[in-house]
Amino acid sequence: MVHPGLEEVAADEIRAELGGDVKRAERGFVVFRLPEIDRGILHLRTVEDVFLYAWGTDKLSYRAADLDSIRRWTDKDADWPALLKIHHAVTPKPRRKPTYRLVVQMSGEHGYRRVDALKALGRGLNGKMPASWRPAEENAAIEFWLSIHGATAICGLRLSDRTMRHRTYKVEHFQASLRPTMAAAMVRLADVKPQHVVLDPMCGAGTILAEAHLYARQQERPHVPWNVTLVGGDVDPHHVRAAKANLLKLTEAPVWTWDARRLPLEDASVDRIVCNLPFGKQLSSPAEIGPLYHKVVPEMDRVLRPRGKAALLVAEAPALKAAIHPLGWKQERYVPVRVLGQRAVIMVYRKP
Ligand SMILES: C[S@@+](CC[C@H](N)C(=O)[O-])C[C@H]1O[C@@H](n2cnc3c(N)ncnc32)[C@H](O)[C@@H]1O
Structure with missing residues (x-):
């Protein structure tokens, strides 16, 4: 099921x-x-x-x-x-x-x-x-x-x-926190490989980072470590604390309090971005979604390596597409889902 x-x-x-x-x-x-x-x-x-x-x-x-x-x-x-x-x-x-x-x-x-x-x-x-x-x-x-x-x-x-379905690591939840199976699906769609640096710039309670770690462990074979590096952060310090608590028993991923519109990361320093961006109804006004995506997406582009991939879950697909269009990223997958009763989509892009 x-x-x-x-x-x-x-x-x-x-x-x-x-x-x-x-x-x-x-x-x-x-x-x-x-x-x-x-x-x-x-x-x-x-x-x-x-x-x-x-x-x-x-x-x-x-x-x-x-x-x-x-x-x-x-x-x-x-x-x-x-x-x-x-x-x-x-x-x-x-x-x-x-x-x-x-x-x-x-x-x-x-x-x-x-x-x-x-x-x-x-x-x-x-x-x-x-x-x-x-x-x-x-x-x-x-x-x-x-x-x-x-x-x-x-x-x-x-x-x-x-x-x-609930996972034992998930001790901290909040309303917009992702179901672990959905986070695991996003990680698979992102096609994470050994040695990759995986970023969730709006990580909430850290579900995607946790699932990226568990995916890498699932893929490891004796004497073939995956050495995936996880990096995450969120603008809300309560969410950062929740992510740290959820990751505590799994791995030592750094989780920062930051604004995803200005990431303290070098250009072309990550291989995969896996992120569940805020939905319009989670912000005070849905009109804020467009401007937010128009600032966050170019910042994702700056830190993503050429041929890197991004798997992004959004409710407002047209707003995301409008923000991505000027960057020339190629859409590879479009997976419609429902999140908290709302229509949403996981879109996978490759940077040229
Ligand atoms: C849908 S939630 C992510 C849920 C997360 N995937 C989880 O499983 O818990 C969106 C997150 O984006 C964060 N956020 C909103 N604006 C942000 C910004 N400018 N920079 C960083 N994080 C931001 C919110 O605090 C929220 O935690």
């Missing part, structure tokens, strides 16, 4: 890091097959959650007859003993009797309620678990999920827990 818009980036990560065979990537899901499943699957960084696939369909009728199909597919189409065996191998079995939970997510107009789909799932699972397993609402060891979106339903066993 991925944040909508990040399906292709996540599919690339699954192929590159796990050798996965991606079957489909759309509408918040990436369905893939692996030659072997182990805990490595939990180290994916651009996905929100991972599941073992039990069954799926694109042919829901939206009518109440779907409920019997859900029960039947759950009962007959999934190899639950095999799935539970893999689940236990990836997430060690608790010492006490396992607890389980059924979860149903639903979107679209269906002729039945979520609770009816939940009951149908429960009926399909009848007899699939040892009688000693107990239902639990909190911290269940095993979670059976059914996601229904329009005519599509996917049923699976959840392998990840909340730390996959």
Whole structure:
């Protein structure tokens, strides 16, 4: 399950890091097959959650007859003993009797309620678990999920827990702080390489810097260090403090209090800029966005090396394009996403 818009980036990560065979990537899901499943699957960084696939369909009728199909597919189409065996191998079995939970997510107009789909799932699972397993609402060891979106339903066993999407390093948050999976996607799109200097000039709580560090660690192989140098800063000293706290256990990246319109950095000194610029609604007036981008972007251009890349997340794409146009940067990717319910886009540029 991925944040909508990040399906292709996540599919690339699954192929590159796990050798996965991606079957489909759309509408918040990436369905893939692996030659072997182990805990490595939990180290994916651009996905929100991972599941073992039990069954799926694109042919829901939206009518109440779907409920019997859900029960039947759950009962007959999934190899639950095999799935539970893999689940236990990836997430060690608790010492006490396992607890389980059924979860149903639903979107679209269906002729039945979520609770009816939940009951149908429960009926399909009848007899699939040892009688000693107990239902639990909190911290269940095993979670059976059914996601229904329009005519599509996917049923699976959840392998990840909340730390996959929330990350344990993130102790400090603020409202405009980026979701770690989105920051990880931006870092992948920026195509960071060994020895690179990576800059986030408006780093907020430091999520992008943290994910750049973790990406470099994910890429390292024995005796092949990546030695990526991270540099960040923000105009708000509270955000700088938050970024330092979040990076504390990960790496010693310097984080400065600075104004991104006048960076204390040398010309052509960074290889990658990865940055989530303020959105109009985060400033006192959206009209301030244009002037801000017109000052920040030329400063980014000054510090970026020739052929360097910038991956920038903005809500006001036309304002960013207007600021970039005079510089002649080449647009390489355009990835629409939603951030805090608002339309936004990750744009990747290469400086000539
Ligand atoms: C959308 S937030 C960045 C969130 C960050 N990516 C995170 O995950 O926490 C935008 C940041 O830009 C900072 N900012 C706004 N104007 C700035 C300026 N002129 N120079 C540096 N930082 C600035 C804000 O303080 C805010 O932290």
